[in-house]
Amino acid sequence: MSASLPSHNIKKGLSLPLSSADPESQRTSHRRGRCLDYCLVISLVVLTMAVGSLCALYFVWEKPSLGYQIREIKDPQKSSAHLVAKNVLLQNTTMEWNPKGVGDMLVGTGFKDAPEELKVTRSGLYYIYSQMKLRCVDIDECKKTGSVSVTVLKNGNKDEPLLELNVQISESSKNVIPTSFSGRLKYLSSGDRLSSHLWTDQEHEDWHLDAKENNFLGLFWVSDISGMGLSH
Known part of the structure; x- marks a missing residue:
């Protein structure tokens, strides 16, 4: 005969503890x-x-x-010019440029070109740039040392060059190609003429200017000076 469980024990048995994850x-x-x-x-x-x-x-x-x-830079045919060297010999001379329309040559309608100079027909602020790059003609030679420079002049004024490019050459230059690049902003007036003068301290038959397209003079119009708040 089974004994009946007390009612309070049954209630305790059914009572469950609360979970911690409520x-x-x-x-x-x-x-x-x-x-x-x-x-x-x-x-x-x-x-x-x-x-x-x-x-x-x-x-x-x-x-x-x-x-x-x-606003005017959108028309590069009018507002820019890019000239490449005609000769490659290193000598003391005013550089000549290829005739208009040859190779990488570009002369916008805002400029007038001649063999040795570029004439600006519109006043304003311009970015002017130039590069000189040399090469060794005979890898077994090129043992002389020396200096080569290019100065970009405005109206032939050598006392205040617009740009100056300089390189030093030596036998070790056969492995590191002598190159110089320069660029700057400059105000130019209508009628100003740009030219580049090549100079070397001695004749270098073993060294020449590199490919013509790697020796260049260029510029492009940026703004009327009044629009920039600058002076000459």
Whole structure:
């Protein structure tokens, strides 16, 4: 005959301890995490909009002057010139340029070219650039040392050259090709003439100017000087 269990024992047996992973607590934590995610996303959006607004404000503020400066550069046939050397011998002379339309030669309609000079027909601020590059004619020779330079002149004025390019040559130069490049912004008036003078301290039959397209003089129009707030 089985004994019946007391009613209070049955109630205790059915009583279960609460789990540490409370479902309500998990839902509350999840909601908080989602709120933090929303706040982070909203903050990033607000920051992006603020940066965009500042960029737009800067563009609107600068737009008139920027548009003024670049309006003519869109027509390189008119606003730029690029001349390549005609001769390769190293000697003290005014450099000559290939006839118009030969090889890499380019002379815009805003310039007039001659064998030894380029004439500007429009006043303004120009970027002027030039490169000199040499090569060893006979790899077994080229043992002399010396200096070679090119000066870009305005109206033949040697006292104030626009650009100066200089290289030193030696036997070790056979492995490291002597090259010099220079460029700068300069105001030019209508009628100014540009020329390049080649100079060397001695005759170098073993050294020549490199391929003609690697020795050049060029410039392009940037702005009217009044649009840049600069002086001569």
